[in-house]
Amino acid sequence: VAAEEMLEESGFEALSLRDAARRAGVSHAAPYRHFPAKVDLLFALAGRGFAALDSEMARAATLSADPIAQLAEAGLAYVRLAVWHPRRTQLMFGGILDMQEAPSGVRDVAQSSFQGLVRIIEAGQRSGAFHHGDSLEVALMAWSLVHGAAMLILGGQFKYAGQISEDDLRGVMRAIHRTLMLGIVRDDCRDDLARALGSPEGNLAGGPEKCD
């Protein structure tokens, strides 16, 4: 009875178990043989989303030997998935569902997709591309930046009203990638600031500048 899910995907997510049953041609009580409650149907849909994310993260890690390129690919895949499945993404992250109490299966696959990101970060740290801070923290930063951009694009807060074009998407991803890699501070001010913030590599060179 996976047909029901497909129908939901192709239409709306926040609405109507009864309606889904109707257009599946069964009685309004039939879904309860497959899902104990509506929330379980929604968890199943969200689970599909996390599974898609998981496989995209794994794919991104194979497309190149360069962790920086892997990370760029993972970010692009993340946002693309969000743009292609906006309702499902908002189900996954919009707070309609409390993922804390999701079935362990979908929690596991969600966890696994994040682990895919962590693995890319750790490969980058080993290769010397990324600095050697806590890999989990670095991964959370990368996730936050990409996730935030995805959510804001979905909310229409990213200037692109309605649908975003593939070209615009590429432009945004370029900006995200540069920001995540290099930050927004001018090079002249880096050493100053790195000392003040306690750079994880203990960088000590460079003279004072007028950067406050």
Next chain:
Amino acid sequence: VAAEEMLEESGFEALSLRDAARRAGVSHAAPYRHFPAKVDLLFALAGRGFAALDSEMARAATLSADPIAQLAEAGLAYVRLAVWHPRRTQLMFGGILDMQEAPSGVRDVAQSSFQGLVRIIEAGQRSGAFHHGDSLEVALMAWSLVHGAAMLILGGQFKYAGQISEDDLRGVMRAIHRTLMLGIVRDDCRDDLARALGSPEGNLAGGPEKCD
């Protein structure tokens, strides 16, 4: 009849106009004298959230003369507001409401809060602290990173189960600030990568490294 809103705040957001009327001691039809539809009540609540954000952004800009410190303060205020009002925040950004068709008043104040961020970025570019890319793009990057972290914290994806402590929050903000300012790439690889990405300042110094 702002009392209704306060009751909603102190409990749940995703639920029941009828119930709100009940505990306000009026009939279930009374709210319709004040809000044409439930969605308008929700827009009003979201509007309060954006107004709070707007004033926090303005406040952050006055607490220091240093744009970098202003940005850190703005980010902290953003996440703190999200953690203190999780339901309202998910109303504002969770996709329940389509902000594209919000009343112009709440759209304006939302726009104004973003403008507050843009002003901080532009001050930082003038002072030489931030690189001279498109200020709107830089602002969107800062917003995305902080917004993404806030949403993931709310969703419980940020290791901190349930409520996050003020100390943990400070730790997260520190990581966010360092990432946004400096990026995650090792210093040895910066010039290489900056050339590959086309740094907005046209940085040309530095020799090749093994940073594929």
Next chain:
DNA sequence: ACCTGAACACCGTTCAAGT
């Protein structure tokens, strides 16, 4: 095992009627 149909307690919304 899987589905049905009626029923229950809720919604959001409308509307004639009251003051």
Next chain:
DNA sequence: ACCTGAACACCGTTCAAGT
């Protein structure tokens, strides 16, 4: 102007009953 009470068309969920 503001509120009420009844009514309408929907929900999610339960349950006895069918096959």
